[in-house]
Amino acid sequence: MLARTCLALAIALAALPSLADEAKTPTPKELLAKATPAEWRTPDPQNLVYMDLPQGRVVIELAQEWSPLHAANIRTLIREHYFDGTQVIRVQDNFVTQWGDPDGDDKKKAKSLGTAKETLAPEFTRKDGKAYPFTKLPDGDVYAAEVGFSDGFPVARDGQGEAWITHCYGTVGVARDTGAETGNGSSLYAIIGQAPRNLDRNLAVAGKVIKGMEILSAYPRGGEPMGFYDKPAQRVTISSVRLAADVPEAQRTPIQVLRTDSKTFAALVEAKRNRRDAFYTRPAGKIDLCNINVPVRDPSKKS
């Protein structure tokens, strides 16, 4: 009901713009249609990860500027084909989907990390946070002094110079043992529920899923504590993980991300803060950091 009728209405309004209420907030589609080519960026293929699963491809953008040691180690693991044949080992509802070597905790059975490092200096925050681009959001945050976006990543700042990528839906983090230096990128997790912001500053963020979240979020939840699967057969096997840079250009997944310092992005944020149309009669007037999706597009299908 809700949705089908609204969709029909949206189509009708789009077809007959002269009938649209002047007070109606533009839709994301309308705003994106007006974005200029310069407002879209093409991620560096050195930072783009293709993870192929039976259900399709997940594309992750590595946060090279925020966790360079982790990005480098993950690249090494990818290039040595560490991840090929690893599995989705844990899906905890409203929290995370985690993948890696199911025997990673057993030193005798664990897959070799090859030339990748076993431990890394923690990169949980940046002390030089002010050096990073920052497009601030207007409505504040429960957890941090200020929040906004930095080159597509959701970011928080403490007001004293420290900054970090926040755990929002789609954020990819580095699983680790209790020791802060034990995360090496061989096991990663993606956030699949309400942003668990209490993870912020306690784990390194490796990057963000920019395509394919609907694959990672829909796996059956595991029956063991913390969502581990009780039976090995429940684990989904990752067929391959590749860096876009290592894939012939013609075979890459075409993808562009809307710049978060662009006018169109600002307009999208404003439209979501104050959505007003035939359906939404009481705009929130506010927006939370993790409620904002950064649009991506397939540039070969420009509409």
Added chain:
Amino acid sequence: MLARTCLALAIALAALPSLADEAKTPTPKELLAKATPAEWRTPDPQNLVYMDLPQGRVVIELAQEWSPLHAANIRTLIREHYFDGTQVIRVQDNFVTQWGDPDGDDKKKAKSLGTAKETLAPEFTRKDGKAYPFTKLPDGDVYAAEVGFSDGFPVARDGQGEAWITHCYGTVGVARDTGAETGNGSSLYAIIGQAPRNLDRNLAVAGKVIKGMEILSAYPRGGEPMGFYDKPAQRVTISSVRLAADVPEAQRTPIQVLRTDSKTFAALVEAKRNRRDAFYTRPAGKIDLCNINVPVRDPSKKS
């Protein structure tokens, strides 16, 4: 890695409490073990809905006090077996799972609502919000003047007397057409992602999933716009929906909910705000309304 080792550690610490660091935050399990019987409430079976799906049972508590007209209409629909054979029609990633009559928008094919009403006065907020129990959270909110819990439901207040149940993970809302009065409870949705708080005050909240969210959140996302399934075969059929009150007592799902005005609930909130243990070294010191889970238990399995 992360999780298994922590779990082992948690078990070890629990077994040897004298070795535990005094500064360690108690775990939810430790806090719940100390809850008194009076801190648990048994939901009124008139407000408890059992929705049976091929993957298991979803239990919803109706928000009788907040949307009595909708609760009454939903009870009528249930008692006349309206929902039996209806389907999950839409799963939109990071947003909602919606169920109802797939032909509900087609007047010629739509299932009869029986004696239930086709339209209802909107119950999007309560103007007499101050009359409701309210346990306030300490850290504020991006969207509303104050937030907290009321008899288990996450609630926001505008500081001027109006209050409403918020759209958090697991909140069940009443799908509707563009007209504010067109929601009648025959199609409902559950939130399966980051809390879409911009829905607050624009839709009636019918209640909250208190068991079985992991079923509703793991369905494949639909391929049509807004997550509608492209093929009828993708829809999951609901075998039956019953009120607990109409089920013989011996066949009911035993369930109790921790009182949100209890000392144990306050201690759980505080432990999550300031989690500090071998793994979490930088407590957030804050907590967002929709990051708090209200514990439920099976009273027949008291631990």
